[in-house]
Amino acid sequence: MDHTTAEARLLDAADTLFYDRGIQAVGMDAIRAASGVSLKRTYQLFPSKEHLVEAVLRRRDLAIRAELEAYTSARTNPTERILAVFDYLYEWFGQPDYRGCAFINSFAELGAASENVVEIVRTHKRAFADHIAALVADADQPPARAGQLLILANGAMVTAAIAGSPEPAREARAAARRLLDADVPD
Amino acid sequence: MDHTTAEARLLDAADTLFYDRGIQAVGMDAIRAASGVSLKRTYQLFPSKEHLVEAVLRRRDLAIRAELEAYTSARTNPTERILAVFDYLYEWFGQPDYRGCAFINSFAELGAASENVVEIVRTHKRAFADHIAALVADADQPPARAGQLLILANGAMVTAAIAGSPEPAREARAAARRLLDADVPD
DNA sequence: CAACCTGGAGAACGATCGTTCTCCGACTGG
DNA sequence: CCAGTCGGAGAACGATCGTTCTCCAGGTTG
Known part of the structure; x- marks a missing residue:
């Protein structure tokens, strides 16, 4: 080998x-x-084990970025690309071994002990936020919408993990659509 | 003693x-x-340590329930009571030692190992969801809104913890207001 | 063939941790 | 004052874990 x-x-x-x-x-x-x-x-x-942990998280970061990029870019309508994020989450949450977001979990477990892990988690979530922000810009939505959608996505991850159900992805998708469609000022 | x-x-x-x-x-x-x-x-x-862990979580559960109940019931307008949840989060996130929600963190750390911890975390989040659902009903909002607000709140907790900023509470509040005010069907 | 290098299996080591035990001082009831 | 009980300090114990070391088989090069 x-x-x-x-x-x-x-x-x-x-x-x-x-x-x-x-x-x-x-x-x-x-x-x-x-x-x-x-x-x-x-x-x-x-x-050391910590080096391995960091390598695992970095590789997972890149894999998820590519996966999500492929998933959202498969749709043409800008608003649909935003909603595709939540369809991606629904598929993910439906996997039988879903236990939440590895980065959120790692932050909870090691955030107090390892500054390197914190930095990797921040980098991952920042990249996720940037991706959403790009989709929001393409859909001619105000920039503030991106932060709201990020919160919905992160919230769906933990709510689904704790409840043991993929439904929060659907609820977050409905909330996202409502945020995007609402005819009131921010 | x-x-x-x-x-x-x-x-x-x-x-x-x-x-x-x-x-x-x-x-x-x-x-x-x-x-x-x-x-x-x-x-x-x-x-055993596990008994202590469980007692700590159960006590924190009751304390947060009471705190949140006091915080929301201090307002009279039903919609304001819903938004007060996010003001409560903003105050919480601003504390210098904020490191996320203890229940989400415990689930991430021990969810795979301790079924008792999982049950306590589920109970806490269910009580939180029930509280939101009651506020939603009082505000004459459709029941589906409660799940969306729960996701926003949970998402704000983890996003603020990872980012190290209380701002997600404000963003979640703005999203909640938009969800409540939107003049489009669900 | 012989000297050498590589890498695997698994023991060993030192640290940490949850839990229990030992020893001893201090207080109580009579 | 004294026998007895309670509780504290901290050592001890057994398990686990990250990391390193030992020993040895097998392949490679001169």
């Missing part, structure tokens, strides 16, 4: 385990067992 | 430490040092 595939297997295994059980609850030995990569090799590739 | 004050000091110290640093990051010895209650006494009152 070369370095590239070992690294990929490690990131895959760690990402799944961290998301399912929480970061602190997963020991390095569990990652070794799930990935098939020895501890020695693991520590050659990632000098 | 009698049992009642020992219990109160324990709950106070544990609540502060858990909220500031996360639950798993706080050892029982740190709680002993902060509360001044010996480990022996602590384990007489709470047979």
